[in-house]
Amino acid sequence: MSEAQPSAVGGTKSHRIYLLLKDAILSGRLPAGSKLPGENKLAEQHGVSRVTVRRAMEALQTTGLVERKAGVGTVVLEQPLDATVMTASVSNLMPNMVKMSQASQVRLLEFAYVLPPEMIRERLGMGQGGKVQRSVRVRMVDDKPFSHLVTHVPEAIALHYNEMDLANTPLFVLLERSGVKVDHASQSISATLASHEVAEALDVAVGSPLISLTRVVFDEQGRGVEHLDALYRPDRYRFQIDLERNGDGNSRYWEPKVGGVPTSGKAE
Amino acid sequence: MSEAQPSAVGGTKSHRIYLLLKDAILSGRLPAGSKLPGENKLAEQHGVSRVTVRRAMEALQTTGLVERKAGVGTVVLEQPLDATVMTASVSNLMPNMVKMSQASQVRLLEFAYVLPPEMIRERLGMGQGGKVQRSVRVRMVDDKPFSHLVTHVPEAIALHYNEMDLANTPLFVLLERSGVKVDHASQSISATLASHEVAEALDVAVGSPLISLTRVVFDEQGRGVEHLDALYRPDRYRFQIDLERNGDGNSRYWEPKVGGVPTSGKAE
Incomplete structure (x- = not known):
């Protein structure tokens, strides 16, 4: 997985949400196949706008952590065990x-x-x-x-x-x-x-x-x-x-x- | 030290800078007595405004991590070894x-x-x-x-x-x-x-x-x-x-x- 640095492109709020979700995925708290909460729920939880949440989601998708499935929502992808662990x-x-x-x-x-x-x-x-x-x-x-x-x-x-x-x-x-x-x-x-x-x-x-x-x-x-x-x-x-x-x-x-x-x- | 939650009051950018500096202090990377970089430097480093940096500094001061000394700058305070460590x-x-x-x-x-x-x-x-x-x-x-x-x-x-x-x-x-x-x-x-x-x-x-x-x-x-x-x-x-x-x-x-x-x- 390449290390995109969304901080350089997106705003800082969305970056923080990106980091939290990324961490939840890599640590296994959000396992492969599980569904992320909806944009509204995340926006409410973090006290930010839906636009901000969407930016974080885009970064997660860009970096290969999640996939957006029509009619299903945002699903966590299987993370290949990094050979360099x-x-x-x-x-x-x-x-x-x-x-x-x-x-x-x-x-x-x-x-x-x-x-x-x-x-x-x-x-x-x-x-x-x-x-x-x-x-x-x-x-x-x-x-x-x-x-x-x-x-x-x-x-x-x-x-x-x-x-x-x-x-x-x-x-x-x-x-x-x-x-x-x-x-x-x-x-x-x-x-x-x-x-x-x-x-x-x-x-x-x-x-x-x-x-x-x-x-x-x-x-x-x-x-x-x-x-x-x-x-x-x-x-x-x-x-x-x-x-x-x-x-x-x-x-x-x-x-x-x-x-x-x-x-x-x-x-x- | 009481756990103020600046995220609830300040913006998210300043909160992130607050967290980074707090972590640097508690981990000993910024030991007691050392001086924090100036507002301009921090603002430049993090790509934010001076107002944002100042808000982070205020939170650090409120939570007892630093002290602002006239003519000297912002100085890291001695952290009492938490009795509950x-x-x-x-x-x-x-x-x-x-x-x-x-x-x-x-x-x-x-x-x-x-x-x-x-x-x-x-x-x-x-x-x-x-x-x-x-x-x-x-x-x-x-x-x-x-x-x-x-x-x-x-x-x-x-x-x-x-x-x-x-x-x-x-x-x-x-x-x-x-x-x-x-x-x-x-x-x-x-x-x-x-x-x-x-x-x-x-x-x-x-x-x-x-x-x-x-x-x-x-x-x-x-x-x-x-x-x-x-x-x-x-x-x-x-x-x-x-x-x-x-x-x-x-x-x-x-x-x-x-x-x-x-x-x-x-x-x-």
Whole structure:
């Protein structure tokens, strides 16, 4: 499906309604074959005119999400499972490892040595005044971007590799090559909206939903060696967590299924 | 922070800009003390008038996110860490277990026996024509909603408990009480936008970002016993995944830190 950007053509109200309906379709809440509410109903629900609703419907049709059937109404079309959807298993953090390393490409958008923002400095446990290498990368499969990665690495470590390395090799590999003894990582997953800048890089409309992940990686001495802010397109990436129920009686608990796949790289 | 709904008062363009800036602030991309771009810059960036930008700024100020300082500009305010933010640890799936069971309340919005949507029927591995119990619940702490839960449970299991049970007891406990031998679960985490209905239940603006989680729970025979579609407010809930790097040499891998906390309930 091509990423039309109706924001550039239509008004903003219709664009918002387009985004909401598109999201409902891609997330499966409006499954293939289901009928959208009528124009009057949608107009009322969103407090807009029928003209605005019609514009949103046209955009949905243009982008292949719905079909208008005479005498039936607007029907959701079957969405071909995007071949580039990556699934990141949380237990081993390897989102289709082979595919990832062989088929994905990286575009390096920014590369600089800077003073880190306060929050990142604190999370890395760095003292005041220390510099970090900041890089912005976009990861793609078949020229389709799926992740936007902003990383901060303390200068002393980052000096072991250069811009070109970063464009060609997963950061995680570069860290271990630099002699860093990676020990543990802390991650949190949330949701956010695509800002102007990110929307452009990921080829989505401004205000689209994105999965956000923040990761801080520590070495054996507990020093922060990498801070990652990653944003993922939910139509091309998702986190998979499989669990097993273990234990007996009153001490039953859930455990993630640990794959233990040997890895030299890591999901970004 | 109270959830003002500027969409009801301002226009939709300004509302969208308000949402984007609010998201940038709450996610830490615009940290406390940082200055927002000027009105002209924002107007240009978003292709709107200065009046529209000003309306968004007013909403940000009204909701306590920014402060306008004479001669300085619009500055991001310190956001008090919301006391109700829940953190779900993925390794043991217990988001602050004690807090969860003692301090959270459930509002049951819907309860009915229905034919399941095709996708859910397939995921549960059910035959055609079988009914499910469908419930919609909202979970809150101190009257502040943080999750919106839609569950589907095969009729034969669901008949062991009633509406009142569901309003008072975690579904997971009800399943085990019904004699179900829970064995494993498959989960996927993504991001989505708040639809009209969900926005109202979670007290957020339509189009706000939400974390979405889909979980299918299976028994020892591999039969689907619960299908959950959960939506979480990212300002009140987040998934935490801590990892350890284990193994030696070429067979190093990441493992989630398993807490193994005994549990009778489960994160919803």
